[in-house]
Amino acid sequence: MKWEDQRSSDNIEDRRDQSGVTPRLGLGGGRLGLGTVLVVLAVGWFMGISPLTLLQMLSEGGEAVPVAAPETRTPASSADDRSARFVSVVLADTEDVWRSIFASSGGQYRDPHLVLFRGSTSTACGQGQSAMGPFYCPADQKVYIDLGFYDVLKTQLGAPGDFAQAYVIAHEVGHHVQHLLGISQKLDEARGRVSQAQYNALSVRLELQADCLAGVWAHHADRSRHILEQGDVASAMNAAARIGDDALQKSAGGAVVPERFTHGSSAQRQRWFATGLEAGTVRACDTFNARSL
Template sequence: MKWEGNRQSDNVEDRRSGGGSSGGGGLGGRSIGIGSIAIALVASYFFGINPMTVLSLLSGGNPAPQTQSAPAQRPPADDRMASFVSTVLADTEDVWKDVFTQAGGTYQEPKLVLFRGTTSTACGAGQAAVGPFYCPADRTVYIDLDFYETLQNRLGAPGDFAQAYVIAHEVGHHVQNLLGISAKMDDMRGRVSQVEYNALSVRLELQADCFAGVWANHAQASRQLLEAGDVAEAMNAAAKIGDDALQRAGAGQVVPDSFTHGTSAQRQRWFENGLTNGNVKRCDTFSARQL
C-alpha cells in the first residue's frame, strides 16, 4: 500500500502514555463488575459480538459518557505505525468528504484514539482485548495498535492493507452513524428477539465492510494507493474474522444464530462489492435478499 508521504489526519489522539483511565468502568444502570466484563470479552472473542453492546445490555441501560483523564495529544512524529493509522484515517476523510459532498451532504470527521490496555469512552470502558471498535456516542474509533500483531500472528492476516481495512471498517460504522442507520439499529433492541437482532447486526457489519470497499475504490481511483497483493490481504483479513471462522477456531463449533458480523464468505463478498462498484447505494445490505 502506497501511504508514506501522504497527508495525516489531525483527528488522532494518543492516550498510550497516560494509561487511559477507565473512570471506574461504570456504564449506567447496574454496575459492571469483572464477571460482566469477562462475559463481554468471551462473547467478543468467540462469537464476534460487539463488547460494548454486551456491556450495555448487561448494565440494563445505555452507556454513560465518561470524562477523559488527560489532555489530548498527538502521536510522536517518528512513530511509524501511528503515522500509518493517521494516514489511513486522513484518506478516509478525503474519500467520504467527496462522497457526502456529491450527495449534497456534509461529512463530519470522526476522531481516532490510540490507547493501551483500557481507556474511557462514551460507550463505557474500552478494552484492548476486544480489538478496535467505534463508539457512536462520541463518534470515535478506538484502537490499541497491538491488535495488529494479533491480526498477523494469531489470526493469520498480515499486510498493511489488511490493517487499513480494519480502520476503514470502523470508519464505515461512523458513516452509518451519520446516516442514521446505527440509531435505527438501536431502536430495534428489545423489540425483536436476540436471534433477530443478531441477524440485523450481521447486515450492519456487512454494510461497514462494503463501505470499507467503497473507500478503497475511491482511494485507488484518486491516489492509486493499491499495490500488488493488497486486495488479497484485505480479502484474507475479512475471511479470518468471519463469525464462522472465529467460532470454529475458538469453540470448535459454528452456531449461525449467534452470528453478528457475517461469515467469512459474506464479509469477503460485501467488501469486494464496495471495492468493485464504489457506490454507497450498492451497499444496502438491509434490503438484500441474499447476503
C-alpha cells in the same frame, strides 16, 4: 499499500502515554467493532476461556472476567510510531473520500476523531479496553485503537499486511458513516423490540454494510491516489475470511451456529467488501434490503 508520502490526519488524539488498568472486556453501551472478535479469540486462547463464551457475553452486553493491564507505560517504540503514522494517513484518506462522496450528494461529512491508547481509556460509550480491539463509539463519534491489536491480527490470526490493517480502520469509519446517515440508530431502536436472534441478524447486516463501505473507500482512494499494490486486495480478503463468524466458531472448536452470528460469515464479509470495492457507491451497500447476503 502506498501510503508513506500521503498526508496525516489532524483528527488524531494520542493517549498512549496515559496509565490505566484494563478492568473488563465489556464495553457497556458501545458497539462491537471489527477487531473485537479478533482480540477476544486471542484472549480466550491465552486465558483458557472459550472465545465463544466471551463473544456471547460481549454481544449480549454482559461482562467477562477481569483482564489485568500494566499500570505503567513504556515509551512508544519505533514500530508503534510507524503504526501511528500509518493509522493517521489511512484516517486522512478516509476523510478525503467521504467528504467528496457526501458533497456529491449535497451533504456534509463530519470527520470522526481517532484515539490511540494503551490498556484502557474512557469513552462516551463506557470504558474502552484494548482487549476489545478497534471500535467505534457513536456517542462521541470517535474510533479507538490500541496499536498492539495489529500484532494480534498478524501473529495470532494470520492476517498480515498494511492493507489488512487499513481495512480495519476503514471498517470502523464505515460505522461512523452509518451513524451520520442514521442507519445505526435504527438498529439501536430495534434492540428492545426483537429477539436476540433477530437482533443478531440485523447486526450482521450492519457489519456487512460497514465492510462494504470500507470497500467503497478503497475504490475511491485507489482511483484518486493509486494506493493499491499487488497483493493488497488479497490481504484484505484474507483478513475478512479470518474474522468471519463461522471461521471464529470453528477456531474455537465448536459447531458453526448461524443464529449466533453478529458480523457475518467469511464468505459474506469477503463478498460485501468486494462489492464496495468494485461498485464504489453507498447504494451498492444496501445490505438491509438485500435478499441474499
